[in-house]
Amino acid sequence: ANGIERPKGYNVSFHFNSKAEQHHFGQSHPMKPWRLTLTKQLVLSYGLQFAMDIFETLPATMDQLAAFHSRDYLEYLSRITPDQSEVIANNFKIFGLGPEGDCPVFDGMWDYCRLYSGASIDAARNLISNQADIAINWSGGLHHAMKKWASGFCYINDIVLAIQQLLTVVPRVLYVDIDIHHGDGVQHAFWSTDRVMTLSYHKFDPETFFPGTGGKDETGPKNLVNPGAHYSLNVPLHDGIDDAQYEDLFDHCTGACIEKFNPQAIVLQCGADSLGGDRLGKFNLNIKAHGHCVDFVKRRSHNRRLLVIGGGGYTPRNVARAWCHETSLCVGATLRNQLPAHIPYRQAFMSAENGGGELYPNLSHITTRRHENKHDKGYLESLKKNIDEQLKYVEN
Ligand code: ZL4
Ligand code: CA
Ligand code: ZN
Numbered sequence: 001a002n003g004i005e006r007p008k009g010y011n012v013s014f015h016f017n018s019k020a021e022q023h024h025f026g027q028s029h030p031m032k033p034w035r036l037t038l039t040k041q042l043v044l045s046y047g048l049q050f051a052m053d054i055f056e057t058l059p060a061t062m063d064q065l066a067a068f069h070s071r072d073y074l075e076y077l078s079r080i081t082p083d084q085s086e087v088i089a090n091n092f093k094i095f096g097l098g099p100e101g102d103c104p105v106f107d108g109m110w111d112y113c114r115l116y117s118g119a120s121i122d123a124a125r126n127l128i129s130n131q132a133d134i135a136i137n138w139s140g141g142l143h144h145a146m147k148k149w150a151s152g153f154c155y156i157n158d159i160v161l162a163i164q165q166l167l168t169v170v171p172r173v174l175y176v177d178i179d180i181h182h183g184d185g186v187q188h189a190f191w192s193t194d195r196v197m198t199l200s201y202h203k204f205d206p207e208t209f210f211p212g213t214g215g216k217d218e219t220g221p222k223n224l225v226n227p228g229a230h231y232s233l234n235v236p237l238h239d240g241i242d243d244a245q246y247e248d249l250f251d252h253c254t255g256a257c258i259e260k261f262n263p264q265a266i267v268l269q270c271g272a273d274s275l276g277g278d279r280l281g282k283f284n285l286n287i288k289a290h291g292h293c294v295d296f297v298k299r300r301s302h303n304r305r306l307l308v309i310g311g312g313g314y315t316p317r318n319v320a321r322a323w324c325h326e327t328s329l330c331v332g333a334t335l336r337n338q339l340p341a342h343i344p345y346r347q348a349f350m351s352a353e354n355g356g357g358e359l360y361p362n363l364s365h366i367t368t369r370r371h372e373n374k375h376d377k378g379y380l381e382s383l384k385k386n387i388d389e390q391l392k393y394v395e396n
Contacts, residue, residue, distance in 0.1 A: 009331075009332055010133040010134050010298075010330065010331070010332065011053070011131070011132045011133045011134070012051065012052040012053070012132060012133070012134045012135070012136065012327075012330050012331045013052060013053045013054075013055060013123065013126045013131060013132035013134070013135045013136065014043075014049075014052045014053070014054050014055065014135075014136050014327070015055045015057050015119040015120075015122050015123045015126070015135060015136065015137040016036070016040060016054070016055075016056060016057070016119060016137070016138070016139060017056055017057050017059075017115045017116075017118070017119060017139070018037075018056070019111065019115055020033060020036065020112055020115035020116050020119070020139045021033050021034055021036040021037045021040075021139070022034075022037075022108075023106065023107075023108050023109070023111075023112040024106060024107075025104055025106055025153070026099075026104050026106055029104065030153075030279055030280055030314045031153045031312075031314070032314070032316055033112070033139075034316065035313060035316035035319045035320060036138055036139050036310075037345075038316050038317065038319070038320035038345055038348055039138055039319065039320040039323045039324055040138075041320075041343055041344045041345055042320050042321065042324040042339070042343060043323075043324050043327050045339075045340040045342065045343040045344075046324065046328065046333075046335050046340060048324070048327050048328060048331060048333065051331040051332075051333055052136075052327075052330075052331055053131070053132065055122060057115070057118045057122045058118055058122075059111065059114030059115050059117075059118045060114045060115075060117040060118035060121055060156075060161070061114075062074060062078070064117070064118075064121055064161065065113075065114070065117060065156055065161070067161060067164055068157060068160045068161055068164060068189065069145075069147055069148070069156065069157075070147055070148045072148070073095055073147070073148045073149065076095050077095070077109070077110055077113065077150075077155060077156075078110045080097070080105050080109075081105070081107075082105050082106060082107060094149070095148070095149050095150060096146075096149035096150035096151050097150055102152050102153055102210075103150040103151065103152075103153060103154070103155060109155065113155045113156045114156075115139070116137070116139040116140050116142065116158055117140070117156045117158040117161055119137040119139050119140055119158070120137050120140035120158035120159065120161060120162040120307075120309060121158070121161055121162060121165060122137075123135035123136065123137045123162065123307055123309075124161075124162040124163075124165035124166050124307060125165060127166065127265065127305040127306075127307060128165060128166065128168070128169050128305075133305070133306065134298065134306045134307075134308060134330045135305075135306070135307050135308070136308045136309075136327060136330060137158075137307075137308075137309050137310065138309070138310040138323050139310060140158040140159065140162070140309040140310055140311075141158070141159060141179065141269045141270065141271060141309040141310040141311030141312075142154035142155070142156065142157060142158055142159070142185075142311070143157065143159055143177060143179065143181070143183040143184070143185050143186050143269055143271075143311060144157075144181070144184060144185045144211060145157035145160075145185050146185055146188065147189070151184075151211070152210055152211060153312075157185045157186065157189065158309070159175070159183075159185075159186050159267060159309065160185065160186055160189045160190075162267060162307055162309075163175065163186070163190070163196055163267055166265045166267070166305065166307070167195060167196070170263075170264035170265050170305070171195060171264060172195055172196070172197070172261060172262065172263045172264055172265075172396065173195065173196050173197075173264070173265045173266070173267060174196075174197050174199070174257060174258065174261055174263035174265070174266045174267070175190075175196060175197065175198045175199065175266075175267045175269070176199050176200075176254055176257075176266065176267070176268050176269070176293075176297060177198070177199065177200040177201065177202070177268075177269040177271070177311075178201050178250070178268070178269065178270060178271060178274055178290070178293050179200075179202065179269055179270075179271020179273060179274060179311040179312045180202055180203050180271060180273045180274040180278070180280070180282070180283060180312065181202055181203070181209075181210060181211065181271065181273070181312060182200050182204070182211055182212075182213050182214030182234070183198060183200040183202075183214075184213045184214065186198055186269075187200065187213075187214075187218075187232050187234075190228070190231075190232075191220060191228050191232060192220075192221060192226055192227065193227060193228050193231070194227040194228060194231050196231065197231045197232075197233065197257060197261045197263070197394070198231070198232050198233065199233045199234075199235070199253065199254065199257050200214055200233075200234055200235065201237060201246075201249070201250065201253075201274070202214050202234075202235070202236065202237065203236075203237055203238065203239065203281070203282060203283070204234075204236030204237060204238075205238070214234040214236055215236055216234055216235070216236055216383065216386045218232060218234050219231075219232055219234070219390050220232045229393070230390050230391075230393040230394060231394070233253075233257065233387055233390055235249065235253055235383050235387070236383075237283075237375070237383075238374035238375055238379075239282040239283070239371045239372060239373075239374050240282065240283065240284050240370065240371040240372050240373035240374050240375070241283050241284065241285070241373065241375055242284045242285070242289075242373055243284070243285060243286055243288065243289035243292075244289075245373075245375055245380055246283070246285055246289050247289050247292050247293075248380070249380055249383060249384065250292070250293050250296065251296055252384045252387070253383070253384060253387045254293070254296065254297065254300075255296075255300065256387060256388060256391055257387070257391065258297075258300050258301075260391040260394045260395065260396070261391075261394055261396055262396040263304060264304055264305065265304055265305040265306070265307070266297055266301050266304055266305070266306050266307070267306075267307045267309065268293070268294065268297050268306065268307070268308050269309050269310075269311045270290070270293070270294060270308060270309065270310060270311060270322075270323070271310070271311025271312040271313060272290065272310070272311070272312065272313030272318065272319040272322045272323065273311070273312035273313050273314055274290060275287065275290055275313070275315070275318050275319075275322055275366060276366040276368060276370065276371075277315055277318055277366045277368035278312075278313065278314050278318065279314035279315050280312070280314045281312075281314070282371045283371070284370045284371055284373065285366075286364065286365060286366055287318070287321055287322045287325050287363065287364050287366065288364055290322050290326070291322065291325050291326050291329055294308065294326045294329050294330065295329045298329065298330060308326070308330060310323065316348065317348050317349050317361075318366060320348075320349075321339075321349070321363050324363070325363055325364075335363060336363075337362045337363050337364050338362055338363075339361050339362060339363060349361040
């Protein structure tokens with residue numbers, strides 16, 4: 001209004017805490033927080049820190065976490081140590097923790113939880129105060145955690161906490177989840193409200209694949225008087241989906257949700273276990289297609305706040321390459337495909353899989369064995385139609 005125009009481009013803030021990256025879930029556990037160090041090193045090697053504001057975050061406080069989680073559960077999480085396991089073994093079950101499950105009690109677990117959650121809360125606050133247009137927290141995105149228990153490697157649901165922050169200033173938030181697992185914790189938390197629309201793309205096979213929820217008819221409360229009816233959307237997929245199929249499906253469904261729901265803020269969970277070659281995942285996506293989703297949401301989020309967060313991802317070198325690439329998409333930089341020659345942990349990127357025999361690993365390709373593609377055109381079209389049908393009930 002006073003003639004001062006903002007420079008073209010986006011203000012991007014990058015939220016991290018080095019201490020979060022140093023925790024270990026235990027021997028052979030697939031979740032490896034050091035993938036965050038690998039990601040950050042790659043981001044720094046490309047010089048992306050000069051195109052963003054970097055924030056080292058403080059741990060979230062008990063009161064901040066209690067905005068979603070029950071005090072009983074938080075008290076337990078904050079007190080339990082690995083060696084007390086026998087004394088309170090019974091409580092393990094109640095709160096979803098335990099050595100035989102997905103969520104072990106490890107040294108520093110409480111600090112780890114407070115750090116990754118603090119980073120998502122900070123990122124949301126940075127958007128709220130208009131310090132950033134896009135805020136990134138690769139350590140967050142732990143979408144399975146429930147109000148009163150841990151689930152699927154997730155102890156605290158940082159996404160719910162961040163969305164709650166955003167809801168203090170905007171009427172509507174769209175949550176989009178491209179992790180290969182269903183975003184059940186976030187969906188459940190906002191099941192009964194029309195202020196948050198959740199949209200998850202995932203492998204769906206209730207018999208064999210975690211968490212087993214997220215069928216196409218799981219669209220919100222069936223009682224149509226409940227405001228949440230039609231505000232939970234799911235895109236259930238099979239093994240082996242490829243780049244072109246995923247991009248087409250993502251653009252159609254996400255584009256329609258943004259248009260119809262017209263949110264003021266978007267939260268994008270970028271779980272990298274949907275990439276080909278993932279230790280747990282079974283899709284065939286390349287980094288380019290995964291990044292396409294980030295770029296698409298960014299291009300459609302003009303004048304909307306955008307929070308970009310991590311999630312799963314169990315082949316660390318691929319996680320780091322994907323999230324570095326996606327950081328560059330957020331800031332609007334084009335990186336050379338050849339990785340910088342002097343990155344720390346360079347060995348971690350050198351793998352027979354990366355073109356075996358190539359001198360330098362690159363940013364774009366995953367060349368592991370592909371999974372058989374179980375999708376046909378009819379099925380993919382039916383998924384699009386299903387989303388279109390649900391969105392007929394939504395108008396803003
Ligand atoms: C492991 O090797 O499918 C955990 C989990 C620990 C090391 C110690 C072995 C102890 C694979 C997985 C035994 C642990 C057995 N260790 C865990 C039905 C299950 C019951 C629990 O990306 N056992 C449960 C969860 C999924 C199940 C996926 C994705 C998170 C996210 C966001 C969560 N749970 C079978 C597994 C191992 C382990 C090896 C494992 N767990 C693979 N898939 C699961 O969406 C961050
Ligand atoms: Ca998902
Ligand atoms: Zn996952």
